[in-house]
Amino acid sequence: MMSVQGREGSKIVVGYDGTRTAKEAVNVALFHARHFHAEVHVVWSLEGGHGTTAEQVDEARDGLQYVENLFREAQIPCQTHLLIRGLSAGEDLVRFAEEQKCLEIIVGVRRRSQVGKLIFGSTARYVILNASCPVVSVR
Numbered sequence: 306m307m308s309v310q311g312r313e314g315s316k317i318v319v320g321y322d323g324t325r326t327a328k329e330a331v332n333v334a335l336f337h338a339r340h341f342h343a344e345v346h347v348v349w350s351l352e353g354g355h356g357t358t359a360e361q362v363d364e365a366r367d368g369l370q371y372v373e374n375l376f377r378e379a380q381i382p383c384q385t386h387l388l389i390r391g392l393s394a395g396e397d398l399v400r401f402a403e404e405q406k407c408l409e410i411i412v413g414v415r416r417r418s419q420v421g422k423l424i425f426g427s428t429a430r431y432v433i434l435n436a437s438c439p440v441v442s443v444r
Contacts, residue, residue, distance in 0.1 A: 315343035316407045320398045320428065322349060323368040326413025330443045331372055334411050335379055337441075343408055344382040347372045350397035353389040362387070395431025402438055409439045 319334045321327045331347065338345045349365040351357045369385035376383030388397045402410050414429045433440050 315341055316405050317341070317343045317345045318398060318402045318405065318407045318410045319345060319347045320350070320394065320410070320412045320432070321347045321368065321372060322394070323364065324413060324415070326415055326444055328413075330411045330413040330441075331375065333441060333443050335376070335381060337409070337411070338376075338381045338383075339379070341408065344384070345376060346401070346405060346407070347376075347383060347385045348388055348398055348401055349386070350388045350390075350392070350394040352393065353391050357389065362389075393428070393431065395428040395435070398428070398432050399435045399437075402436060407438055409441060410436050411441045411443060414442045414444050 317334055317337055319327075319330050321331060334345050334347075337343065347369060349369055351361055351365060365387050369387060373383060373385050386401070388401065390397060392400065398410055398412070401407075410432055412429045412432050429442055433442065
């Protein structure tokens with residue numbers, strides 16, 4: 306099992322979309338960043354194109370501002386990123402984490418049926434199966 310140890314320049318990526326589970330993931334990121342002495346990158350991914358509305362972009366910007374304020378109050382380094390790159394949220398998180406050479410990825414998962422708990426959501430499942438760093442799932 307890979308050890309997660311903080312070091313200068315360590316980065317944690319959090320997938321955020323404003324949901325309750327995403328807010329829980331942010332809380333875990335606050336805790337990990339404090340203990341691993343890491344910088345946090347909060348990512349909100351929208352696919353773009355005809356499927357993304359101006360209202361969704363505004364909602365994402367507002368949500369990221371909310372998270373940025375939480376980290377500022379906690380005095381933990383944080384950068385927020387609204388990604389609109391034509392990728393699914395899972396692909397965006399994995400690719401971003403690789404580009405940033407991140408320590409770990411934190412994602413929220415919704416409560417589901419017994420079978421659903423095994424499968425997770427498509428974003429979390431993609432991240433868990435494809436990330437090259439440890440993934441923390443939060444519910």
